Amino acid sequence: MRVPLDGLPERVTIYEVGPRDGLQNEDTIVPVADKAEFVVRLADAGLRTIETTSFVHPKWIPQLADAAELLDVLPRDPDLRYPVLVPNERGLDRALANGCTEIAIFGSATETFARRNLNRTIDESLEMFAPVVERALAKGLWVRAYVSMVCGDPWEGDVPIDQVVSVSTRLMDMGCSQLSLGDTIGVGTPGQVTALIEAHAAAGIGADRLAVHFHDTYGQALSNTLAALRAGVTTVDASAGGIGGCPYAESATGNLATEDLVWMLHGLGIDTGVDLAKLVATSRWMAGRLGRPSPSRVVQALSPKE
Structure with missing residues (x-):
């Protein structure tokens, strides 16, 4: 049953990170053909922004060593967006060579x-990012900035909000179009999320330029998302099937599952453009490729019982 709540957006853009942020933290290295099918299936389910890969050195993220090969076989569609992560100017060079526009x-x-x-x-x-953004903008690319550890850090503990805003402001002052606030280890709670968004607004970074990226370590990803929506955010990062985490923060468990997010949004009467049944089937298929069940509650609930 769809029961809307006051103060929420009519539509939410889901920024799908499964093929990049999801697969980069899996022990299994997925073949290019399966990665391409994953992206195609996600697009067929209605997702229009799919972060596909990263041009990081294969030594650091071997799961994404086939970035160029993957992009070469993906179908091109003006309605589909395939952002890629770039760590530095060498990564940007590779992205430009492969025709990336975001x-x-x-x-x-x-x-x-x-x-x-x-x-x-x-x-x-x-300092490393500044020339990357400058060159990308000069080439007409759309640039997103992630800022991680916005709610807490496994080594430093609680992270002051003004410290987050300081880094965010410096990133956005480079000319980035969107800023994704990442609770990398999933320790945030709704009040903290609301305060973060309000602090960014006070610093001149409105909710219309923000996205949120939650991990579900403590089961707070959906409640934190709802808080962000109430604060005016309309772009939410999620990973199909809840796969992924962070290879450099062992306490970072899976991302917010796209299916769990869609179930909540549709229940609130919020449009996403996503076909939930197709999405669940896609995540069940990928779970088979990874050799383990999907951690998504919705995938589990809507899958046939063995």
Whole structure:
């Protein structure tokens, strides 16, 4: 039954991260043909923005070593968006060589994670990103910025909101079009999420330029999403089947499952454009390729009992 609540958007854009953020943290290396089928199935289910891969060095993320090969076989459709993550200018060079029109950069709100993930301080990582964004914008690319550890860090503990906003502002001042706030280890709660969004608005980064990226470590991803929607956010990151985590933060468990998100949004009468049955079938298919059940509650509930 669909029962709307006041103060929520009529439509939400789901930014699907399964093929990139999901598969990068899986032990199984999925063949290119299966990755391509995964993306095609997600598109057939109605998802229109699908972050497909990352041009990071294969030494660090071997699961995505086939980025160029994957992009080469994906069907091109003007209605589909295939953003890719780029860590530096070399990654941008590869993205441009492969015809990418949308990229994302991945920053950190904490010094410890910046060093572990990028082998740089926050200042050094932002210096690395600046020419990437400048060159991408000069080529007409759309640029998203991620800022991770916005609610807590496994090494530093609670992260002050003003510290997050400081990094966010510096990223957006480079010219990025969208900022995704990432609760990388899933420790955030709704009040904290609301305060983060309000603090960004006060700093000139309105909810219309924000996305949220929640992990479900403590079962808070959906409640945090609802808080973000109430605060005006209309773009939500999610991973089909709830796959993925973070290879540089062991306490980061799976992403918010796209199916769980769609179930909640549709129940609230919010349009997503997603066919839930097709999405569930896709995640069950990928779970088979990964050799383990999907952690998504909705996938489990709507799958035939063995």
